[in-house]
Amino acid sequence: MERLLRWKEVAAQAARQPRRYQCHHGPLHAAKPWLLSRLFQPQNLQEAGVAGLESKPGELTCKSQRLMIQAALIYPSSPGCYSYMPYTLRAMEKLVRVIDREMQAIGGQKVNMPSLSSSELWKASGRWDLMGTELFRLSDRHSKEYCLGPTHEETVTDLIASQGNLSYKQLPLLLYQITRKFRDEPKSRFGLLRSREFYMKDMYTFDASEEAAHQTYNLVCDAYCSLFNKLGFHFIKVQADTGSIGGSMSHEFQLPAGIGEDRLMICSNCSFSANVETINPDQTDCPACKGKLTEIKGIEIGHTFYLGTKYSSVFNAIFHTAQNKHALTEMGCYGLGITRILAASVEVLSTEDSIRWPSLIAPYQVCFIPPKKGSKEELGMVLMDSLYKSVVEAVPQIKGDAVLDDRTELTIGKRLKIANRLGYPYVIIAGKKVFNNPPEFEVWSQNTGEIMFLTKEGVIELLSKVQVP
Ligand SMILES: [Zn+2]
DSSP: OHHHHHHHHHHHHHHHSOOOOOOTTOGGGGGSOEEGGGOOOOHHHHHHHHHHHHTSTTSOOOHHHHHHHHTTSEEEEETTEEEEOHHHHHHHHHHHHHHHHHHHHTTOEEOOOOSEEEHHHHHHHTHHHHTGGGSEEEEOTTOOEEEEOSOOHHHHHHHHHTOTTOBGGGOSEEEEEEEEEEOOOSSOBTGGGBOSEEEEEEEEEEESSHHHHHHHHHHHHHHHHHHHHHTTOOOEEEEOOOTTTOOSEEEEEEEEOTTOSEEEEEESSSSOEEEGGGSOTTOOBOTTTOOBEEEEEEEEEEEEEEEETTTHHHHTOEEEOTTSOEEEOEEEEEEEEHHHHHHHHHHHHOOSSOOOOOGGGOSOSEEEEOOOTTSTTTTHHHHHHHHHHHHHHHOGGGGGGEEEOOOTTSOHHHHHHHHHHHTOSEEEEOOGGGGSSSOOEEEEETTTTEEEEEOHHHHHHHHTTOOOO
8 A cells, every 4th residue: 555655656746747758769769660680580599490490390381370470570488389479379369359340340349368268168059069079168167168269159148138128229230259269279379370279259249030030140241251352362252151250141262272271172263162172072063054163272360150040049039029019139159260361461462581471461561781890981971861760750550560770890792681581571781882972772672573673752752651550
């Protein structure tokens, strides 16, 4: 208590004084880009992670897993569990912001439900037994059983059922969350593509009729398409099996990739595409047009289900109709693998030794590389500093999205190689042409492979087109 009073006193005193910047880097520090010499990207994590990959011959690994471990973007803590390092978390937070915007544009309201889920709910739906060993189960000190939620149909339907006076006027109701999920994978593999602890966006929708629920279903599918288009993905929407979630209609959003674990059948003639689980595996003709089916592999990044009253009937999730009668809500549920989307985009966009991100969610948009200390271009540092100040003044959103590779004991070439591996959409170098009149900077657009020589105005024009979510 005494401590609290003391703290209040200090806070009150601080509020009376005019704001002063006390940072020991001086008042300009806040206007500086992020310095790479201070980045938490420990070499020992890279080495331990790679050694861990190599020590298990025969275990399935993939490009995104190897690249992300080599760059110390993730660190395997125990099988299927990863620590996400700062770059990965930045990309994830950007992805979350983009998803929030898409979900809220269709009326989605964000909630957060507990990871600990009581066995009573799962027993009511019958999934306590059905899910088998995939559920992480535990019990509390009173011997009450729980699972760590892999999905939340039971929790959310119980929540809606408890609102005894839900009105038809409140429907459709679209609730979603972006939280950590758990699945006891028999064999976790491929890094963040199939881990035991992961982030997922799960949305649950409640409608007054089957027809309205189908409209909501299409609305959410359209939002998924809009999201994947913004990320620049060449995705396919396929008919899918409803599996342990249930319901009568389901689609998967798949990214074609050689290491994908889903087999998809695509018609070369019409728009038919399906997960092989939904059709006869020996079928070679398209059921819609009799065209030839081709098999490809895909990484599932989104999954939608029309549930009907499967869960609302169990938990009695009802609403009041316009005639003031009770009726069961019609439900849908919609998943997006957040950490899986990150890994899948690295998987499909990267080369064998260089990470590439969708531009929109790249951890940082720009990396500035000043000359090596003591080299004859050292004066270039001054010009780069002035470039940076002009850029953040003209394009304020770049301010929090730029890094400066201040490890000037390294050559430009060495730092460019590191930047190339990390996949900043733009790398700006103060090379020999900064002595031209006017000075020109070397700009690498890493996603297009283009190299340009631009004046300060040219750099500003280029970066003003960059989107930062
Ligand atoms: Zn066809």
